[in-house]
Amino acid sequence: MADTLYSQLCSYGNLYLAFKNARKGKTLKPYVVEFDHKFKDNLLQLRTELLFHSYKPRPLQTFILRDPKTRKISKSHFRDRVVHHALCNIIAPIFEKDFVYDSYANRVGKGTFKAIERFEYFQRQVSKNFSQNSFVLKADVRKYFDNVNHEILLSVVKKKVNDPNILWLIKVILSNHKTEEKGKGMPLGNLTSQFFANVFLNELDHFVKDQLRAKHYIRYVDDFVILDKSPIILQQYMKEIDFFLRNSLKLELHPEKSKIMFMSRGTEFLGMRIFLHHKLIQEKNLRKFFRKLQLLTFQYDEGKANYDKIYDSLEGWNAYAMNADMFKLKKKIMQSIEEKFAREISTKEVNRLTRKMRKKKK
Numbered sequence: 001m002a003d004t005l006y007s008q009l010c011s012y013g014n015l016y017l018a019f020k021n022a023r024k025g026k027t028l029k030p031y032v033v034e035f036d037h038k039f040k041d042n043l044l045q046l047r048t049e050l051l052f053h054s055y056k057p058r059p060l061q062t063f064i065l066r067d068p069k070t071r072k073i074s075k076s077h078f079r080d081r082v083v084h085h086a087l088c089n090i091i092a093p094i095f096e097k098d099f100v101y102d103s104y105a106n107r108v109g110k111g112t113f114k115a116i117e118r119f120e121y122f123q124r125q126v127s128k129n130f131s132q133n134s135f136v137l138k139a140d141v142r143k144y145f146d147n148v149n150h151e152i153l154l155s156v157v158k159k160k161v162n163d164p165n166i167l168w169l170i171k172v173i174l175s176n177h178k179t180e181e182k183g184k185g186m187p188l189g190n191l192t193s194q195f196f197a198n199v200f201l202n203e204l205d206h207f208v209k210d211q212l213r214a215k216h217y218i219r220y221v222d223d224f225v226i227l228d229k230s231p232i233i234l235q236q237y238m239k240e241i242d243f244f245l246r247n248s249l250k251l252e253l254h255p256e257k258s259k260i261m262f263m264s265r266g267t268e269f270l271g272m273r274i275f276l277h278h279k280l281i282q283e284k285n286l287r288k289f290f291r292k293l294q295l296l297t298f299q300y301d302e303g304k305a306n307y308d309k310i311y312d313s314l315e316g317w318n319a320y321a322m323n324a325d326m327f328k329l330k331k332k333i334m335q336s337i338e339e340k341f342a343r344e345i346s347t348k349e350v351n352r353l354t355r356k357m358r359k360k361k362k
Contacts (some may be wrong), residue, residue, distance in 0.1 A: 006165035009090045010050045015043045018085035022078065031078045046079060053168065055083070057176040060187055074177060074187030084191040087169060092195060094160050099198065100205040105221040106194040112270050113323055115220050119227075119274055122216040123263060126227045130276050136267045137226040137234040139241070139258035141201075141251050144222035145193065149182045149250045150174050153200050197221055200249065205242050212237055220270055227263065234260045271320070278325040289317055297340070311346035 008014060019039060023032045035042055049055035058077035065071050099107065104115035127134040141147075153174070154167060161167070173192050179185040186193040201219065208214045208226070214237060216227040228234050238258060245251040261267060266275045271285045296313060299305035313338060320331050325352065 004165070005090055005161065009086050009166065009169075010047050012047060013087055014086050015047055015082065018082045018089055018309065019043060021085045021089075022081045035078050037080075040078065043082075046082060050083070050169070050272060053165075055169070055172065057083070057173065060176060060178075061177055061206060062187075069189060073189045075189050076176075076187075080176075081175075081191065083120075083169075084173065087166075087173070088191060088195050091157075091161055091166065094201070095195075095199055095283050098160065099202055100209055101216045101222075103198060103202065103205055104218065106198060112220070112320070114216055115270055116272060116274065116279070118218055119267070119269060120279075122218070122227045123274075123276065126229055127218055127263060127276070130219045134227060134229050134263040135234055135260055136263050137228075137238055137258075137260050138267055138269065139224055139238065140254050141222040141245065142254040144251065145188055145197070146179070146185045147251055148184065148196070148200055153196060154248060156199060156203060157196075193339045194221075202247060204241070204245065207248075208237075208241065212240060223270070225267065225269060231260050272324060279323065280326060281321060281324045307341060307344040307346070308346050310341070311344075311348065315348075 019035075023036070023360065027036075045107070046055070057080040058165050060074040060076060062072060062074045064149070065073050096107070102118060104110040104118070111137055123134070124130065126132075150171075154170065157167065157170060160314060170192075173190075176185065177185055177187045186196060198221075201222065204224075205217075208224075209215050214226050214228075218225050226234060226237055228237075238253070238260070242253045242258075264276055266273045266284060268274075268327055271282055272279045292313060293310075296310050300310060318330070318334075
């Protein structure tokens with residue numbers, strides 16, 4: 001086979017890399033252990049299916065997550081996740097070059113914290129170091145993942161990738177998600193869904209940056225903000241964005257969650273309420289954390305969860321909470337945790353201590 005994008009995707013080296021990426025953090029999961037037991041055979045089988053176009057993904061496993069809003073999460077079979085990684089390994093670098101700087105979801109070197117930092121930087125710029133009244137257009141796309149149009153998405157992909165075999169595989173992955181309206185929607189939980197979410201709304205990013213010339217724009221998946229000193233300009237932006245979404249992408253702004261606000265009153269963005277001089281974790285996110293911690297503690301007391309699981313959850317939350325100005329609350333939480341688990345030590349802590357001891361010996 002000629003050295004096409006698809007031949008690169010199907011190469012054993014790429015499939016092996018995809019397998020390693022797919023199993024990160026999940027090496028002890030039974031389905032990973034099972035695949036890993038005969039990983040060479042499994043990868044060669046996948047390669048054959050992809051090369052001969054006989055590959056068919058397994059049905060998605062769907063469950064409901066309430067955190068606090070209700071969301072339907074669809075989980076792919078592990079072998080299909082390997083294919084998703086294999087696809088993204090090959091085509092993601094092509095699209096990455098065209099993504100705007102201020103798109104922050106699911107990209108290396110970006111993420112929630114960077115988006116919040118950028119928001120604070122824009123705050124200072126627009127308000128002239130908080131000396132002038134300024135405004136924020138806070139918006140999101142209504143039922144974004146449910147309404148992504150496959151035909152339009154494929155036309156967007158074709159601008160950068162026109163390998164017919166790659167397009168065939170993308171169609172196969174998209175069609176595995178069964179929806180009420182055929183040809184629409186992507187499942188929450190898939191790597192490919194996260195990636196194509198960026199590819200699709202990159203069209204919006206370029207419209208906002210290149211056509212509207214909005215300087216202070218940040219997007220994280222389907223949530224975005226634009227900061228400006230004029231509410232009239234923001235109102236015009238909102239109208240033109242909604243028109244663009246409806247006519248070019250068959251999407252629309254959420255009518256209740258898209259609004260213009262005084263910057264000084266605080267902006268709810270990515271789980272934080274960001275004010276001019278401080279930021280707080282939103283109440284709903286605090287409630288979610290306490291519910292999860294309570295559940296994990298109950299499971300620990302019942303012998304159904306070990307301390308490693310609790311430590312991992314706390315470590316993730318603490319990294320997020322460090323971005324908020326809530327020192328007293330964080331101190332109170334950590335004190336109660338230390339009292340409850342005073343005699344426990346996590347595997348991560350043991351590994352850190354071991355590495356330190358080895359360095360000292362050297």
